[in-house]
Amino acid sequence: MITATALEVRAGARVLLESATFRVADGDRVGLVGRNGAGKTTLTKILAGEGQPAAGTVTSSGDVGYLPQDPRTGDLDVLARDRILSARGMDVVIRDLRETEGRMASADDDTRDKAMARYSRLEAEFQSRGGYAAESEAASIASSLALPERVLGQPLHTLSGGQRRRVELARILFSGSQTLLLDEPTNHLDADSITWLRDYLKAFRGGLVIISHDVSLLDVVVNRVFHLDANRAELDLYNVGWKLYLNQRETDERRRKRERANAEKKAATLMSQADKMRAKASKAVAAQNMARRAERLLAGLEDQRVSDKVAKLRFPEPAACGRTPLTASGLSRSYGSLEVFTDVDLAVDRGSKVVVLGLNGAGKTTLLRMLAGIDPPDTGEVHPGHGLRLGYYAQEHETLDTDRTVLENMRTAAPELGDTDVRKVLGSFLFSGDDAEKPVRVLSGGEKTRLALATLVVSSANVLLLDEPTNNLDPASRDEVLGALRSYKGAVVLVTHDEGAVHALEPERVLLLPDGDEDLWSPEYADLVALA
Incomplete structure (x- = not known):
């Protein structure tokens, strides 16, 4: 579980989120949405403990598994299989078991006896971490993410960027973490892997926060939506699924627009009346009070949402070149x-x-x-x-x-x-x-x-x-x-x-x-x- 209290998030001098309080409990599958650059990734890093808020606190109970947009893959000489198993510390235990097996074949009685005793301890630790069932679980997750046995036996530096990212996703899913924070997990997944991931996350019993532009994934998986509004620097919490969220958010936007229009109309009337009353000295104080009422009316109102900006993109006019450049x-x-x-x-x-x-x-x-x-x-x-x-x-x-x-x-x-x-x-x-x-x-x-x-x-x-x-x-x-x-x-x-x-x-x-x-x-x- 993750609890955030009075959270403020900044990027330099710019406020991305102001005074947000929320909780992600077991069973919550949260879609974190908002336009590019709104601060979703920054917020997720803070929830994962990899960044510091400008104000407020974040507390978590249980392990948190975090898949960033640009995953760190550690030592690139490590085998892909060992990288996945390392989520539960099984890679080291398995390696030590293999080394100890070799010593058990020693002709020296003392060396063999020590190796056998060590092997027993290591085997007990291996079983405590899940044993062969956990190995099988890791292999199943990897296979479902299009990482076959051939790929698992390769060092990370021989894999493509997409394969390394899928190794990291498999590692996070295998970790057994109580809460998962996944930033664009469908990047580099084929259609079959995306379908499998949807079913996996829908059945996940812990807490989940997912950033994704895959609407079909959000529609199937999430039961809550957090909308990070870049214009208001606020986190709007919707305790509903994706389709209901879309309807409710549109209703909220229409309500805000209506409220602002009504308030602006009232404020304009008040200011007009104040201007007329200022002409008479006897009514100057009343005019001033009326003007203050108009200012308070506007100041207390939420800003109307500005349409999300989009980069205007046109690829370059190509320079002259030969027939086959x-x-x-x-x-x-x-x-x-x-x-x-x-x-x-x-x-x-x-x-x-x-x-x-x-x-x-x-x-x-x-x-x-x-x-x-x-x-x-x-x-x-x-x-x-x-x-x-x-x-x-x-x-x-x-x-x-x-x-x-x-x-x-x-x-x-x-x-x-x-x-x-x-x-x-x-x-x-x-x-x-x-x-x-x-x-x-x-x-x-x-x-x-x-x-x-x-x-x-x-x-x-x-x-x-x-x-x-x-x-x-x-x-x-x-x-x-x-x-x-x-x-x-x-x-x-x-x-x-x-x-x-x-x-x-x-x-x-x-x-x-x-x-x-x-x-x-x-x-x-x-x-x-x-x-x-």
């Missing part, structure tokens, strides 16, 4: 004996649209990183054509320098632009005033997405490499990205699980990984997008 031939990537893909060829013609499909772990992100010149291929080459200007959107936002500010990142992306022009672009992406001076490391996933897209807008790129560009976006911002995809005149190579993004792109070709087969796009491939 980007070509790749014979690309391959392996990790040890594991072959990810081999002998992949791709020619990106001017203005062409290509979607890359493949199951999780097939190497889609790896291919885009090779095309972007970030990762070298094991074999093969990437050939830039005449006039090539690349724009790369990375799903993990690794193109952003997290130690520098929003403004500094934009200056690096567009060194030819003056400070005024850079700030103008940032303003259109909802980074105004002090927001432009924030270090990137404190941004939410949605804010990082907006900044990464802003760097593309000023790039004049004629080939865009887009890796899951709609992740972490609210519906209105996602619509902006889809609209920008439709109107962009340059070439695009797109990796996505979002069927709407593929529909907006209207691809001419599809590249299937890991085999590297290329084909003309047809509607039959649309069914593979959500599975990719």
Whole structure:
């Protein structure tokens, strides 16, 4: 259980949440919603004990499992299976058991006897942590999140970003925590895994706070909704499910609008009457009192909700280039004996649209990183054509320098632009005033997405490499990205699980990984997008 009392949350000088009191008890499945940048991720970090409130207190009883938007995966040399088992400390016990088994085969009686005694103690500890049933539970969770045995036996550094995130989700679900805090848990999940996760969370008996833009997930899972209103810096608590929340919130907004209109009408009448009475000295005091009543009437009223702002996005007008600005031939990537893909060829013609499909772990992100010149291929080459200007959107936002500010990142992306022009672009992406001076490391996933897209807008790129560009976006911002995809005149190579993004792109070709087969796009491939 988590209890927050008089909680105040700030981002620099900006108040995100003021004097909020609430509780998340066993059986509460809370959907935490609000526009991008409202402070949902910041609030969740504080609830997880990884951040400090500006005022107020947070107390928790029982273990809290926290999945951040950008999960930490610890030692990247650890096997994926051991990372999951570490949630209950079982990885160390199992490793010690295996080592002790070897010593039990020693020819030295003393060494063997000590090993046998140690093995008994370790086996008792193993059973106390759940034993083989817990191992089986971990394997089942991993399999349900599309992490097969082959992947579990690999070190984390050999996995894709999506696979590592699913390892972290499996670890949190396996932890047995009484309260779960999940920030965008469906990112990088295929359709089957999302369906399984919905059923798992719906049946979860502890407390749950979930941030998600997946409306179908919220509709099935949540029985309470906390709406973080960025305009009022307040947390509106709705003790109902998703559909009832939508209806009740709309009713609340209409009520606030009505109340404000009535109050403004009354205040205007009072001020008008006060102005007339001021002309007579005998009624000056009465006029002053009437004016104060009008001011109090307005001051005590909740501000009318301003429509949520959305970044206005248009991808750049592409710079002139040759007929085929980007070509790749014979690309391959392996990790040890594991072959990810081999002998992949791709020619990106001017203005062409290509979607890359493949199951999780097939190497889609790896291919885009090779095309972007970030990762070298094991074999093969990437050939830039005449006039090539690349724009790369990375799903993990690794193109952003997290130690520098929003403004500094934009200056690096567009060194030819003056400070005024850079700030103008940032303003259109909802980074105004002090927001432009924030270090990137404190941004939410949605804010990082907006900044990464802003760097593309000023790039004049004629080939865009887009890796899951709609992740972490609210519906209105996602619509902006889809609209920008439709109107962009340059070439695009797109990796996505979002069927709407593929529909907006209207691809001419599809590249299937890991085999590297290329084909003309047809509607039959649309069914593979959500599975990719």
